[in-house]
Amino acid sequence: MMKTFSIGGIHPSDKKISKDCNIEILPVPAKVYISMAQHLGAPATPIVKAGDSVKVGQVIAEPAGFISAYVHSSVSGTVKSVGPRKDLAGNFVTHVEIETEGDDWAEGIDCSDTLITEIPEDNKAILEKIKLNGVVGLGGATFPAHVKLSPPPGKKADCLILNGAECEPYLTSDYRIMLERSKEIVIGAAIMKQVLGGCPAVIGIEENKPEAIRVMSDAVAELQKTARGYDGISVMPLKKKYPQGGEKQLIDAVMKRQVKSMGLPIDVGAVVQNVATSLAVYEAVQKNMPLISNVLTVTGDCLPMDRQHNYKFRIGMPLSYIAEYAGGIPEDAAKIISGGPMMGKAIAELDASTVKGSSSLLYLTAAQTMRGTESACIRCGKCAEACPMGLEPFLLQKYARNGMMDELEENAVQDCIECGCCLYSCPAYIPLLDIIRIAKGDVIRIIRGRVQK
Amino acid sequence: MDKLLVSPSPHLHAKTSTKSLMRDVVIALLPAVVVSVLFYGWSELLVLGVSVASCVLLEFLITKYLLKGTCTIGDWSAVITGVLLALNLPASTPWWVVFIGAVVAIGVAKMTFGGIGQNLFNPAIAGRVFLLISFPTYMTDWTKPSGFVGSALADGFTGATPLGIAKEGGVAAVEGLDYMDMLFCNIGGSAGELSAVALLIGFAYLLVRKVIRPYITVSIWVTVAVFSGIFWLIDPEVYTDPAFNLLTGGLLLGSIFMATDYVTSPMSNWGGVIFGVGIGVITMLIRYFGAYPEGVSFAILIMNSVVPLINKWCHTKKYGR
Numbered sequence: 091m092m093k094t095f096s097i098g099g100i101h102p103s104d105k106k107i108s109k110d111c112n113i114e115i116l117p118v119p120a121k122v123y124i125s126m127a128q129h130l131g132a133p134a135t136p137i138v139k140a141g142d143s144v145k146v147g148q149v150i151a152e153p154a155g156f157i158s159a160y161v162h163s164s165v166s167g168t169v170k171s172v173g174p175r176k177d178l179a180g181n182f183v184t185h186v187e188i189e190t191e192g193d194d195w196a197e198g199i200d201c202s203d204t205l206i207t208e209i210p211e212d213n214k215a216i217l218e219k220i221k222l223n224g225v226v227g228l229g230g231a232t233f234p235a236h237v238k239l240s241p242p243p244g245k246k247a248d249c250l251i252l253n254g255a256e257c258e259p260y261l262t263s264d265y266r267i268m269l270e271r272s273k274e275i276v277i278g279a280a281i282m283k284q285v286l287g288g289c290p291a292v293i294g295i296e297e298n299k300p301e302a303i304r305v306m307s308d309a310v311a312e313l314q315k316t317a318r319g320y321d322g323i324s325v326m327p328l329k330k331k332y333p334q335g336g337e338k339q340l341i342d343a344v345m346k347r348q349v350k351s352m353g354l355p356i357d358v359g360a361v362v363q364n365v366a367t368s369l370a371v372y373e374a375v376q377k378n379m380p381l382i383s384n385v386l387t388v389t390g391d392c393l394p395m396d397r398q399h400n401y402k403f404r405i406g407m408p409l410s411y412i413a414e415y416a417g418g419i420p421e422d423a424a425k426i427i428s429g430g431p432m433m434g435k436a437i438a439e440l441d442a443s444t445v446k447g448s449s450s451l452l453y454l455t456a457a458q459t460m461r462g463t464e465s466a467c468i469r470c471g472k473c474a475e476a477c478p479m480g481l482e483p484f485l486l487q488k489y490a491r492n493g494m495m496d497e498l499e500e501n502a503v504q505d506c507i508e509c510g511c512c513l514y515s516c517p518a519y520i521p522l523l524d525i526i527r528i529a530k531g532d533v534i535r536i537i538r539g540r541v542q543k
Numbered sequence: 544m545d546k547l548l549v550s551p552s553p554h555l556h557a558k559t560s561t562k563s564l565m566r567d568v569v570i571a572l573l574p575a576v577v578v579s580v581l582f583y584g585w586s587e588l589l590v591l592g593v594s595v596a597s598c599v600l601l602e603f604l605i606t607k608y609l610l611k612g613t614c615t616i617g618d619w620s621a622v623i624t625g626v627l628l629a630l631n632l633p634a635s636t637p638w639w640v641v642f643i644g645a646v647v648a649i650g651v652a653k654m655t656f657g658g659i660g661q662n663l664f665n666p667a668i669a670g671r672v673f674l675l676i677s678f679p680t681y682m683t684d685w686t687k688p689s690g691f692v693g694s695a696l697a698d699g700f701t702g703a704t705p706l707g708i709a710k711e712g713g714v715a716a717v718e719g720l721d722y723m724d725m726l727f728c729n730i731g732g733s734a735g736e737l738s739a740v741a742l743l744i745g746f747a748y749l750l751v752r753k754v755i756r757p758y759i760t761v762s763i764w765v766t767v768a769v770f771s772g773i774f775w776l777i778d779p780e781v782y783t784d785p786a787f788n789l790l791t792g793g794l795l796l797g798s799i800f801m802a803t804d805y806v807t808s809p810m811s812n813w814g815g816v817i818f819g820v821g822i823g824v825i826t827m828l829i830r831y832f833g834a835y836p837e838g839v840s841f842a843i844l845i846m847n848s849v850v851p852l853i854n855k856w857c858h859t860k861k862y863g864r
Binding site for chain 2: 259435458461477482502519
């Protein structure tokens with residue numbers, strides 16, 4: 091019996107249309123706009139000004155707090171401006187505008203394809219490299235990787251889980267890197283596992299990606315045969331179910347442990363990193379390559395097969411540039427999403443630039459994405475059955491609409507992971523998550539305020 | 544494309560709707576409907592027609608003119624109530640009695656509480672029980688099946704249901720009754736009790752389409768089987784056996800289609816089990832010790848009233864708590 095998480099979950103259609111498209115490298119545009127808010131936590135502080143010339147991989151912004159990250163230039167050229175620009179949701183964020191000239195890389199970065207399997211011994215130096223190269227989690231939350239890899243005193247990691255679930259429909263970027271960069275990912279896992287004190291590492295991949303399971307298993311086996319430091323790494327096939335890639339769900343699936351409410355994975359001895367993050371760790375540690383590029387899927391049912399793509403992009407490329415390069419926006423696309431269709435964000439500003447965590451340009455038609463008219467709750471309980479946190483969305487939305495904060499907290503609205511399973515399942519088209527998301531924010535603010543007192 | 548559509552996630556939907564779920568229930572009821580029409584003929588068609596038409600019409604009139612709100616007949620729930628009410632009545636029920644049943648089902652049990660999603664009691668059962676208490680003569684006039692296809696009903700079983708016979712004459716009176724007859728449409732009773740196989744096909748369809756979960760139905764079956772099994776083992780001369788109890792008296796119709804009504808059953812799986820056990824126990828208490836030969840309708844109604852309490856105490860297992 092294949093493993094999966096124990097509570098709730100849904101089975102939306104895969105739609106991995108672009109899974110057989112090789113990763114192509116996007117040419118560098120004339121201008122890039124690099125956001126200072128590409129990670130969870132405080133936006134980085136720019137250290138360049140207009141007129142400065144920069145090289146590829148040069149630091150252009152420093153972390154502005156403990157939970158923050160370095161930002162590097164993804165191109166070489168001249169800084170044109172440092173100022174506010176709209177992100178994809180339409181909010182103003184400080185961006186560094188760089189006009190591209192040539193492709194001149196900063197000193198000390200190894201751009202070759204040579205695989206370096208030998209892992210450095212100094213864990214402190216490794217963590218420093220991960221931090222200086224601006225590595226953040228690429229599974230969605232963009233949490234600074236070095237923070238996650240430094241468990242607080244008294245806590246110990248029992249297992250490093252590599253997230254290769256890619257449970258969101260349509261997305262294929264993780265799948266492609268697992269096929270094309272399998273060894274690098276395994277080396278990244280070995281590095282992180284060493285930093286965490288040598289705990290076992292498990293690469294969780296859903297069964298709908300048998301190729302990836304095979305290729306990753308082969309990579310692990312080969313590295314174990316030829317190099318040192320790769321023992322205790324294994325691939326675990328998981329039963330397909332959304333949201334398997336949710337951190338808490340993946341810990342439940344792989345370790346049979348559940349993180350307490352408002353707790354952190356490390357409390358139960360788990361550290362979860364995405365496979366793309368593992369690749370970024372490899373590049374940062376073994377090649378001294380900062381996180382200036384990532385892989386993104388351009389897909390959608392309204393795109394013909396030959397216009398489906400997986401692109402390696404440099405951060406700061408405008409989304410509109412990528413859309414144009416990929417052949418323009420299809421006629422019948424009504425909504426463009428950055429990220430998966432379940433948790434991704436609808437793009438309001440197509441001129442916004444890509445960030446470290448960008449994973450897709452997904453085109454949905456009106457028929458696919460329009461919600462039906464809301465009608466009365468028929469108490470079918472499908473939302474509660476679907477909720478992977480075991481919450482009762484029908485109840486939470488009722489409390490939320492009536493402003494009943496105590497009841498919301500008692501019924502654990504703060505545990506909601508915003509996966510969207512409830513709204514996806516609701517036959518009455520009640521905007522469950524829309525309502526619960528707002529209530530969750532309010533309740534968490536109340537809880538935090540209480541702690542500070 | 545001139546404008547980008549922007550909305551919060553999720554951006555996809557399962558595309559099941561109240562309407563599609565309710566339509567699936569109607570489809571699941573079709574085998575039972577077809578069997579009842581085949582065996583009871585024109586009179587059953589009339590009961591079905593009057594019941595469905597009046598349920599839908601009443602809901603239309605009430606939502607449009609009394610409540611002046613959105614009309615909800617498009618969601619098929621009134622059709623289900625109509626079909627279920629008809630299947631719960633003898634085929635010989637006069638049309639005006641059926642209509643009164645529909646008035647109670649839709650007008651009283653459903654719409655006074657606020658329409659779909661709000662009603663405490665299952666409308667079809669409320670209608671049926673009202674008729675059973677108000678018009679006992681019509682409601683216990685069990686014609687033996689004689690419809691479009693022939694029937695080989697055993698002699699001596701006309702005019703009463705197996706449970707009724709057992710109540711009157713004890714276990715010995717139903718000894719000649721074959722379980723195969725019960726499985727395949729050869730017993731007297733409400734139109735919907737005719738064929739266990741037709742009802743089970745509907746149950747399978749509902750499960751496959753994931754319209755309902757099996758907890759409520761199965762816990763009713765298990766409770767009835769265990770309860771009657773214990774009594775039957777103690778004294779098979781006095782108490783009817785488990786298979787007899789499972790196959791007669793609308794137990795299948797009630798446990799598959801009416802106890803599982805979303806609105807009037809608990810939302811959690813454990814709540815469903817408690818609900819089902821309660822229905823099973825009350826049904827058997829009525830059958831063995833009560834005045835009525837069968838008790839599924841009463842049992843469901845009684846347990847309907849406990850659902851808010853069950854919902855209050857039975858919550859889903861939360862992650863990490």
